[in-house]
Amino acid sequence: MEQEYLTFILSGEEFGVDILCVQEIRVLTTVTELPNKPDYLKGVINLRGVIIPIVDLRQRFGKDPLDYNDKTVTIILRSQNSVKPMVVGIIVDAVSEVYKFETANIRQPPALGNQIDSCFLKGIAAVEEKLIILLDTNTLLDQDELFSLEAENEEAELIG
Amino acid sequence: MSVDLSQFIPTFLEESYEGLALMESSLLNLEQGDDETINSIFRAAHSIKGGAGTFGFGHVTDFTHLVETLLDEMRDGRREIRSEEVEVLLESVDCMRLMIDAIQNETDYDNSSIDVTSEKLELLLSGSLSDDTGADTPVETSKNASSWQIIFIPEHHLVQTGNDPLLLFNALEDLGELKVNAIVDSLPSLTEMDVEELYLQWELQLFSDSVTEQDIREVFEWVEDECELEVTPVSFDEPETESTSLDETSETAEVKQPNDETPSPEVTAPNIEPEITPSPAGAPVTENKEVKVATKAKPEGGSIRVGVDKVDSLINLVGELVITQSMLSELGNDFDLSKVDKLTAGLEQLLQNTKELQESVMRIRMLPISFAFNRFPRLIHDLAKKTGKDIELIINGENTELDKTVMEQIGDPLVHLVRNAVDHGIETAEKRLAAGKPEKGTVWLDAYHQGGNIVIEIKDDGGGINRDAVFNKALEKGLIEPTTNLTDNQVFELILEPGFSTAKEVSDISGRGVGMDVVKKNIQALGGRIQVDSTPGEGSTFKVNLPLTLAILDGQLVRVGEEVFVVPLITIVESLQAKSENINRVSGDMILYRLRDENVPVIPIFQLFNLPADSQDVDDSLLVVVEADGQKVGLMVDDLLAQQQVVIKSLKDNYQDVSGVSGATILGDGSVAMILDIPGIIQMALDIANKKQKEKQLKMQNEGALI
Known part of the structure; x- marks a missing residue:
């Protein structure tokens, strides 16, 4: 079985998400901040009447953030759960390509030495010389998993 | 008939709930009593029975049949309407609801209460004045004749509605040996004949030991409004069964066309208008009933019934919107500065359309x-x-x-x-x-x-x-x-x-x-x-x-730093410019503002939500005094903006609940603003104050220990 993946760049690495979960690709617009939120959650935007949280995937995966400019891209992902679809925007460095992979050619991700929560990883696929890290949209589009990291310093700041 | 019936079950359930509600409210009015009310109860029971029969819910059919028989005696005047009967009927409505609930949830129900009620019903029926109807209860459901005579007189347009008598006969043949006799008496001459009409009538004989009248009627279920049907057992000499069957024919016909049947007492009041009773409670309650008939839907259901007028007005508005849109796009095709006036007018019209459309859509949720x-x-x-x-x-x-x-x-x-x-x-x-x-x-x-x-x-x-x-x-x-x-x-x-x-x-x-x-x-x-x-x-x-609605809220927009927040107008007591002489600082950071003879704690929003703000000083800042759970607090904000109605959007859909915020809304410029949750904010401020207090105590204890 073949699956198509949209890939994007995040601090030099190439990641892929199931293309069926990609609703659209947008330029980052003004984000409304949420009070006392974790760092990686930039806030919410209004996408045609729906309020959507925006996550900086670099920060969510524990990397240093980039400054945003008018070319910063967000990929709007929509889960395929038809009962309660969750929509979220992720900020990435750049959108790259669309690739087709045979399911059989997707290898298990290495268990060790990863900065990213292993629950978000689905596998690794090779295209020519590159390795592409495929993300698991089931966990990525699960509110409990994606927003599991709480804001750490907020209380200390409030009291201080 | 090979139609997949299961797809109609939700409709049957919804209609049954409506019928039950109607029966219940009518039964309560019946205490004042009249023919029309009994008729409407009877009809409701009958449709439930018919529907249940079609879908094979035998237990509902059997039970409802008892109810129907009792009601039949009441409407024929054979039985007096006493509170005893009404009580049992009300109980029966509860039982039927129980059974329908069970069908809907695909669960089992408590049989005992139904058994008790059906016993009561049977007791009432057996004590009835006319014994023949008491006996006819089991006849129709369980007693079988070895041969049935069926007279089937379809209306001329039967085949145009997609029904084919041949299919009906095939279905009958599945029940037993069938003899078919066509009656050609009403056949017109060839020149007058319309090829799309059906002129034949049939006399059928069905030989079988196990077939009940109900089985036969089930076959004719889909055409019963379009034919005259008589089902008579041949070998059993039981006139009362025949009388029931006549009754049934008459009552189905009566629903559709009350005037073409033999005169029976109930036909005298064919209108479905609610009766006006002398009791002072009568008028409003019956009016209520009418509303229910029109709009009652299953309360838990995911669907609502909307009046046709509301839908019509929506369609009208959408039509206008389309006109405005085409006008604007035409203007855009060939635009120059001289047409600015037209553009402004068009945009204004668009604004008007949108507003009306919004109101209209909101009204759909109103019941x-x-x-x-x-x-x-x-x-x-x-x-x-x-x-x-x-x-x-x-x-x-x-x-x-x-x-x-x-x-x-x-x-x-x-x-x-x-x-x-x-x-x-x-x-x-x-x-x-x-x-x-x-x-x-x-x-x-x-x-x-x-x-x-x-x-x-x-x-x-x-x-x-x-x-x-x-x-x-x-x-x-x-x-x-x-x-x-x-x-x-x-x-x-x-x-x-x-x-x-x-x-x-x-x-x-x-x-x-x-x-x-x-x-x-x-x-x-x-x-x-x-x-x-x-x-x-x-x-x-x-x-x-x-x-009136939870979806729209009257809000006061306030600004803190870069962010705009919405304060629900209902919580606001007043807004004021803080004067420094009224500000008291107690025990560290707690700020109290003296508002006339009250001391109101001040909550700086920027501090609570960890945001940059224009001014961090309470002196000369703006305070919005809000009240929740009997507690007044002053929210410190940078600026007061407009008051407007905002549409509430949930943050939970794609994110999660945020403390201090009850939802979000979209402002006129398309940006998102948070709606403040006042009780939540007060709680947050209390929690933080308590925490500080504790820390201070801890610190003092530590210092004390050091000394």
Whole structure:
């Protein structure tokens, strides 16, 4: 079985998400901040009447953030759960390509030495010389998993 | 017939619920009684029975058949309508609802209550004056004839509706050996014949030991409105069975066309208008019934019924919108500066269209409050029986419209208030007579609009609330101090506090000490208020004030730094410029603002939400004084912006609940603004203050230890 993946760049690495979960690709617009939120959650935007949280995937995966400019891209992902679809925007460095992979050619991700929560990883696929890290949209589009990291310093700041 | 019937089951269920609601409300009115009401009950029961038969819910069919037989005797005047029968019928409605619920949820139900009720029904039927109908109950459902004669006279246009007699006969043949005789008497001459019409009639004979009349009628289910059908057992000489079958033919025909049947007593009132009864309760209650017939839908259901007029107005508006759009796009094709005026006019029209469309769409969610009220006649009926009090319910304003979501949540608190009025409010008959009041107690339910709110009043003409008893009880419970100075209304509102119950005895209706506080909580959760008023000896009034909708909120926009927040207007007491002489700092960071004779704690939003702000100093800042749960606080903001209605959007859909924020909204420029959750903010501020206090104590202890 073949699956198509949209890939994007995040601090030099190439990641892929199931293309069926990609609703659209947008330029980052003004984000409304949420009070006392974790760092990686930039806030919410209004996408045609729906309020959507925006996550900086670099920060969510524990990397240093980039400054945003008018070319910063967000990929709007929509889960395929038809009962309660969750929509979220992720900020990435750049959108790259669309690739087709045979399911059989997707290898298990290495268990060790990863900065990213292993629950978000689905596998690794090779295209020519590159390795592409495929993300698991089931966990990525699960509110409990994606927003599991709480804001750490907020209380200390409030009291201080 | 190989149609997949299961797809129609939801419709059957919905219609059954409607039928049951109609039966219930009509039965309650039947106590005043007339033919038309019995007829409508009978029809409702009959459609449920028919539907259940079609879908193979045999237990519903069997049970409903008993009900139907009893009702049949009533409408034929063979049986007097007494409260005994009405009680059993009401019980039967409950049983049928139980069975339908079970079908809907695909669960089992408690058989025992149904058995009890069907026994009662059978007892009533066997004691009936005309024995033949008593006997006919088992006949139709279980007794079999070895041969049946069926006379089938279809209307001429039968084949045009997609029905084929041949298929019917094939289906009959599955039941047993079939003999078919075509009657060609009404065949016109060849020149007059229309090829699309059916002129034949049939006389059929079916030989089988195991077939019931119902089985045969089931075959003709889909065409029964378009034919004359007579089913008669041949070998059994039982005239009463025949009479039932005639009855059935007549009653199906009567629903459709009351004038082409033999005169029977019920046909004399063919209109479905509600009757006007002499009782003062009659008028509003029957009006209520009419509403129910038109709009009652399953309360838990995911669908709502919308009046055709509302849909029509939507379609009109969309039409106008399309016209405006085409006008604007035409303007855009060939635009120059001279057409700016036209453009402005077009945009204005667009604005108007959009606004109207929005209002129209919101109205679709609005339902008459009778959806919440229609359970009360039954409730009062049952409560009156249980308590032995004679009580009348008067409902007014049941057409007042209310948002569906509010409606769903207000039902239970209202039930509690009504129960309370009956149980604690209305006195016993002896006490009432002694007080010079009519023996019959009255409970009023009123609904009306007031401003952007809906007001629901629950009023009784009972003994009223004893101010001293409430006051003493509150003292005893430690809710107030002996020196507390309270107005009468404030005292009455104490009964809404948690853990308060003045009933001397705990009854199973109310008075367990939980409830009234839950009522208050639920109403507050809906953004509403409840007020209590009472006059000793004359009765009490509970006034519930609710917002019309949960989807739209009147808000005050405020700015803190870069962010805009919405403060619900209903919570705002006043907004003011802080004067430095009124500011007091107590124990560290806590800021109190003296507002006339009150000290109001100040909550700086920027600090609470960790945001950059223009000014961090309370002096000369703007304070929005808000109140929630009886606690006033001043929210410190940078600027006051416009007041406007905002549409509430949930943050939970794609993210999660955020403390201090009850939702988000989209402002005119497309940006998102957070709606402040005032009780939540107060709680947050309290938690932080407590934490600070603790830390300070800890620090002092540590310092003390060092010294």
